[in-house]
Amino acid sequence: MEITLVGYGNQGRAWAANLRDSGWKVRVSGRVGGSGMKEAQKAGFPVISPEQLGAVTGPVAILLPDEAVAGFYAQYLSQGRGRQFLFAHGFAVTFGKIPFAPEDDVILVGVKGIGTKLRENYLAGSGVMGVLDVRQNASGKGWELADLVAEGLGLKRVGTLKSTFEQETKTDLLSEQVILCGAVPRLVEETIEFLVEKGIDRQLATYECLNELKLIVDMMVEYGVKGMMDRVSTAAYFGGNEAAEVVLPKAELRNRTEKLWRAIEDGSFAKRLAETAGKTRKK
Numbered sequence: 701m702e703i704t705l706v707g708y709g710n711q712g713r714a715w716a717a718n719l720r721d722s723g724w725k726v727r728v729s730g731r732v733g734g735s736g737m738k739e740a741q742k743a744g745f746p747v748i749s750p751e752q753l754g755a756v757t758g759p760v761a762i763l764l765p766d767e768a769v770a771g772f773y774a775q776y777l778s779q780g781r782g783r784q785f786l787f788a789h790g791f792a793v794t795f796g797k798i799p800f801a802p803e804d805d806v807i808l809v810g811v812k813g814i815g816t817k818l819r820e821n822y823l824a825g826s827g828v829m830g831v832l833d834v835r836q837n838a839s840g841k842g843w844e845l846a847d848l849v850a851e852g853l854g855l856k857r858v859g860t861l862k863s864t865f866e867q868e869t870k871t872d873l874l875s876e877q878v879i880l881c882g883a884v885p886r887l888v889e890e891t892i893e894f895l896v897e898k899g900i901d902r903q904l905a906t907y908e909c910l911n912e913l914k915l916i917v918d919m920m921v922e923y924g925v926k927g928m929m930d931r932v933s934t935a936a937y938f939g940g941n942e943a944a945e946v947v948l949p950k951a952e953l954r955n956r957t958e959k960l961w962r963a964i965e966d967g968s969f970a971k972r973l974a975e976t977a978g979k980t981r982k983k
């Protein structure tokens with residue numbers, strides 16, 4: 701099997717390496733002059749220019765930052781017909797208004813984990829979870845390709861779920877805004893700093909607030925939230941239940957989550973992202 705990957709960043713590197721190790725012939729494309737193309741070449745992948753993408757016949761996975769996809773498509777991919785496009789996230793297709801040809805397949809192989817984990821877990825004989833959808837299936841072979849790619853990436857070792865581009869995108873955005881990249885990093889950082897200000901050793905504060913969080917998350921994954929709470933000490937159970945309402949009052953949390961959801965649903969979050977992302981992010 702042959703595949704062309706557009707973009708050689710977090711996901712691109714992992715897709716390229718995992719698929720090659722799974723027996724795929726992988727070629728890479730992307731913007732000229734960036735570091736990705738040089739890295740891909742160094743890693744032994746054949747590289748083609750964006751202008752050559754028009755002549756590619758096999759599947760093409762677009763692994764660019766979501767806000768860059770529509771522009772790249774308009775410039776280099778809008779002329780063809782009967783292509784098979786794959787995406788690692790539903791965002792660009794849900795919000796990007798990309799004018800795919802009716803003869804194209806548009807396929808989601810959503811990767812539920814960062815690229816480095818996708819690669820690490822693959823090498824360890826495991827994977828990360830995948831979310832699959834086929835939004836346009838002109839060839840009739842979209843689902844077969846989604847399955848093959850998911851298998852090559854190692855997603856099937858953990859499991860895949862059928863969903864839709866829209867649901868994957870909106871769930872992903874809300875969970876990262878509210879929990880994963882919103883409340884959790886803020887709570888960890890602020891609580892560690894609070895304890896340090898109160899004279900607590902930073903290492904101890906970090907272990908309690910961050911390393912122990914990992915153990916609690918592992919327990920929630922294994923036993924569920926209630927199962928985890930059933931297993932903690934009485935002080936943790938009593939104190940935690942009382943403090944949850946102090947730190948995150950339920951009704952207020954609900955209202956604020958509702959506000960974030962509305963901005964995702966009506967596209968205003970995607971619009972703000974397109975206007976500001978990349979310009980404000982410091983790495």
Ligand SMILES: NC(=O)c1ccc[n+]([C@@H]2O[C@H](COP(=O)([O-])OP(=O)(O)OC[C@H]3O[C@@H](n4cnc5c(N)ncnc54)[C@H](OP(=O)(O)O)[C@@H]3O)[C@@H](O)[C@H]2O)c1
Nearest residue numbers: 707708709710711731734735736763764768788789814815
């Ligand atoms: N971060 C993750 O691990 C993760 C997890 C799940 C899903 N995803 C999804 O995977 C896709 C790729 O995300 P990513 O995090 O891998 O992206 P990324 O690392 O930020 O960038 C990937 C590639 O895009 C190129 N690029 C950046 N801006 C560009 C532009 N304006 N025009 C053309 N090329 C451009 C970069 O080129 P240079 O090398 O030249 O800089 C790089 O090769 C997205 O759909 C994302 O939602 C990502």
